[in-house]
Amino acid sequence: MRMRRKPWARPELEECSFFITNPTEYKGKWSESFTRNQPIYLELGCGKGTFMAVHAAENENINYIAIDIKDEVLVLAKRNIEASFEEKGRKVDNVKLMxxxxxxxxxxxxxxxxxxxIYINFCNPWPKERHKKRRLTHTRQLNKYREFLKEDGEIWFKTDDDELFEESLEYFKESNFKIEYITYDxxxxxxxxxxxxxxxxMFSAQGIKIKFLKAIKN
Incomplete structure (x- = not known):
């Protein structure tokens, strides 16, 4: 379902202390943008931020970057992250949202x-052949991730889609990643x-098994 445009979303995000309006200006110096110099985890396609909200609030010794494309989704992620940190009695100081x-x-x-x-959770499967290069796990994208992923850095990938998962296994091999762990349930x-x-x-409630793999940069 297409999310209705929310004119107030961008102004609310721009008032947020951990929302980055100009991410390209931080290229090559993301560690300097955080309060503490510590490992950085990246979520590609954070959606409404429920995953990020839990992870970041529970792991103050890790810095997180969460990315999505639509303000209407990111503003919900921002609120979920804030709520999770408030429950922990913490200020949001280890998350950058953009x-x-x-x-x-x-x-x-x-x-x-x-x-x-890197976390890739339930990305668009792009099932049509002409669209497959848009997949976040496509070889073209994985080669880009290799540029900024540390040696022995990990990619955690989850999906409900069988075809996407099977074809992603080939993408990871083509990009010289080692599959360290895999499960179809x-x-x-x-x-x-x-x-x-x-x-x-939602998918689990429908009886759909979740596919997961952990890949390591060789």
Whole structure:
């Protein structure tokens, strides 16, 4: 469903202390934008921010960058993050939220940024053949991530879509990533450390098994 435009979304975001209006200006120096110099995790397509809100509030020793494209979604992520930190009695000091087209993510990150981990949760599967290059896990994108992902850095990828998952396995191999862990039924796998997302809960309620892999940069 297409989200209705919210004229108030951008002004609210621009008033937010952890929203970055000009992400390309931080290219090569993201570590300097945070209060503390510590590992940086990146979520590509954060949606309403339920995943990021939990992760960042519970791990103050990690810095997080959360990206999506629409203000109408990001403003909800901003509110969810704030609410989660408030519950913990914390100020939001380890999250940067921004609107950015992920296809051109190399305009905002480079090899000097040293990202430790990337999360890709339930991205658009782009099932039509002519659209597959738009996938966040496509070889073209994975090669871009390699530029700013640290040696031995990780990508955690979750999806409900069988075809996307199977074809992504080939993309990771083509991009010289090592698949360290894989499951076709995450919730019954015994894997520890999973934080569910809004889409994940919805698909699981429908009886759809969640596919997950952890890939390592060689």
């Amino acid at each position: 609107a950015q087209e992920i296809a051109i993510i190399d305009e905002m990150l480079d090899s000097n940024d040293k990202i430790d981990k 995450l919730h019954n796998s015994g894997f520890e450390g999973n934080v569910t997302t809004e889409h994940e809960d």
